[in-house]
Amino acid sequence: MAQTSFWDKLKALFSANKASTESFGTPEVKDGIWYATKTDGNYLLGIDTSVYDQIGQITFADFPTDQSTIEIDDDILDIEGDKSVETLKSPIAGEVIERNSDIGKDIDRLNQPDPKINWIMVIKKTKS
Numbered sequence: 001m002a003q004t005s006f007w008d009k010l011k012a013l014f015s016a017n018k019a020s021t022e023s024f025g026t027p028e029v030k031d032g033i034w035y036a037t038k039t040d041g042n043y044l045l046g047i048d049t050s051v052y053d054q055i056g057q058i059t060f061a062d063f064p065t066d067q068s069t070i071e072i073d074d075d076i077l078d079i080e081g082d083k084s085v086e087t088l089k090s091p092i093a094g095e096v097i098e099r100n101s102d103i104g105k106d107i108d109r110l111n112q113p114d115p116k117i118n119w120i121m122v123i124k125k126t127k128s
Contacts, residue, residue, distance in 0.1 A: 055081030
């Protein structure tokens with residue numbers, strides 16, 4: 001039996017007709033962060049599966065700063081896993097619209113493969 005790849009599942013999830021009716025573009029990945037364009041033009045950022053392969057299950061996460069704008073390669077999330085500790089960097093520059101504050105209340109959200117649950121932040125990309 002053929003297995004469906006993570007990317008195929010992720011693409012299907014982004015294109016699925018969800019109750020929120022919000023759709024996303026095809027995600028890109030840079031340095032362990034996936035990012036996808038939302039219908040409103042903002043970007044949704046989350047953790048790529050390569051991070052889980054490297055650090056194991058996430059046991060702690062914290063936003064290192066509460067800055068309202070970020071540049072490419074700025075720290076956006078400190079995470080601790082079974083195997084190591086990492087600081088994830090932003091793949092894009094822009095204005096922080098929203099942070100997923102629920103991940104601080106329930107760390108298991110980050111370990112779920114659903115981008116509608118384990119997202120990190122929403123960014124309004126600045127013009128290059």
